[in-house]
């Protein structure tokens with residue numbers, strides 16, 4: 001709220017430093033705008049947004065069938081699953097674990113289906129800074145080719161309740 005009535009011709013076009021800063025911020029906005037689609041393709045960290053509707057129950061059934069078919073071991077009660085390369089593979093987020101542990105072959109392509117059995121979770125693969133929102137009701141599909149062998153930790157980066165900090169998982173690449 002102004003105390004004084006503005007003079008009649010109150011508008012003066014920006015000049016000097018003000019003009020320069022408007023120009024700089026505008027150019028930066030345009031760079032950021034171009035970077036978004038550019039990095040989507042060049043950065044190789046973003047999914048193309050391939051997702052399908054699926055009920056949580058139906059997804060859990062698929063995961064159970066997948067685990068039953070390719071289970072090779074167990075760690076702390078969580079099955080280790082080694083599917084043949086090229087296959088559809090499944091990962092379920094639920095309060096509060098990532099299920100099951102996936103054992104994959106380096107350099108082979110897989111179709112990774114991720115979904116949640118209950119509420120929203122955040123799939124975060126370390127240390128390669130890949131982050132995806134995992135929603136119940138959506139089968140989020142990522143076409144992946146593991147390039148780094150070793151054990152990769154998955155954490156949940158979307159607060160999902162009292163056990164959120166315990167919600168870790170694992171992908172083994174060999």
Ligand SMILES: [Cu+2]
Nearest residue numbers: 156158160164
């Ligand atoms: Cu969480």
